[in-house]
Amino acid sequence: MRIGFVVQRYGLEISGGAELHCRWIAEHMKKYFHVEVLTTRAFDYITWKNHYPKGEEIVNGIPVKRFSVTKTRDPVKFGRIQNFILENEHSEEEELKWLEEEGPFSPSLLQYINDHKDDYDYFIFFSYRYYHSYWGINAIPHKSILVPTAEYDPVIHLKIFKDLFRKPRAIIYNSVEERKMINSLSNNEHILGDVVGVGTEIPSDFSGRKFYQNHQIEGDFVIYIGRIDENKGCHELFDFFLRFKKETGSDIKLILLGSSVLKIPSHPDISYLGFLSNEEKSSALDGALLLTMPSFYESLSMVTVEAWAAGKPVLANGRCQVLKGQCLRSNAGLFYENYDEFKETLKLLLSSTELRKTMGKNGREYFRRNYTWEIIENKYLSILELLEKGK
């Protein structure tokens, strides 16, 4: 069987989101099928400017075909169009215009899919909200599988997406909440689907103690891993954390890992260590008391799954339905919806070693039941098998 993975960006340098999700799934599926990746030359997700060379290259043993983005995104223009369609009554044409601005606008990628549709058995599209997914699925619905990676953000209510979710042969969801949301928005229960998510890779060589030594950290710390951004709830996290310290007199520290697009408060107990390797990230998780995940919008949160795999409890933003649902199902994390809840939950987690230990154990068990690569691979294989039977 020949499978094409279609994604907006692809590369070893891209360290999160749907792109990493796609890379990991493609790398695991290559054991079973002939896998190819069809993507753009973009690296920057704001402008989609061409960065990688055109043509084919091999990334971790997988052929990657890159197509040019012919129109880069102008953030100001895009913002204006998005605000208009979110605030006003509008037509389907205006939604499609928004989609064109959203990008990545790469007609050659779509042309390739259209011309070579018979060469592939299935195309797996990642991220519902981009140009390539919408037009790709519309061109070859009978060979499409969609991994929506949808969050509860306003654009999901656009009419074009309501129809899109009814078109592919199968949908692979990241969480129960994502499936529920998409089902309720588009009444697409009849489409074959399963909640799968993504596994995680834990490096063999990591140590919390080494992390303490390498970065000269003293005392206990909680960790945040990911993009440091307002939409990820980081602004709120800083405020809550500093208030917590002021009110409780706790000596806990906050360590931040990842790229930053937000000003980080200058405080002796908040340390930003930038972007670290996988080994160092795992060491940091190992050394932390818990992971905090303040994001408002998540369709899965791979970092949360990694924390559970490492046996660490999680303190999540309860306004994100996915994180809340994951905490409730795993019994491996607490969540907050306001400062008072943040204070109480963090206080409780910091004060009880037993609670952290048991929650960590629950997290590891939840990971073992749902997110090991064996389970993820089998779920993908079952979906493809069902599709083959239904041919």
Added chain:
Amino acid sequence: MIDEERRKESIKEEEIRIDYENIDVADIMEQIKRKIAKKPKKPLEEIQKGELRFTPSGHFPLEPEEVPGVKNKIRRVLLKVMKPFSPVIKLLILPVYEEFREAYLILDRTNRRIDFLSATLEQELAKLSTRVGDVSDDLGKTMEYTKLLHNLTHNIVVELSKLKIEEENLKLMTRIMKKDFEFLRRKERSLEKNIFR
């Protein structure tokens, strides 16, 4: 040692009861919410300071736009005239602005909550209506079945009545035949007597 540690922890967290053998996050969160609800309420400004201002709007940030035309000119002239008084105006407007902003943020958050709840409600209503439809189908079938059963019972009663009458008739006929036999037997005996005499 572990018991000692647990005992200390239970003293520290006397308000939150945790079953460490079987942790239930929903229950812990319920207890935390109850504990918070018991605390005296904070003034609204503090709540606003604390969390509402961070709720993301989902909007893309825009640069301020220049408004062309006569309106813009008038606006510029007015701004120039009012410039010396701007600190006083700002001071006067600030509480109203803060209140407006506070109300806007609360409304925004409420709207998002309403959106989510109404989506869930719609989904639940759709499920409920499907269920009602199924139940009403089942009810219709049950009613038809009951009617059939009623007719069947009625027919059985009629048939049983007929059978009873038949049985009575047969009994009567049997009695008559018995008498006839008796008569014939007596006749046979008298005839025999007469023959053999």
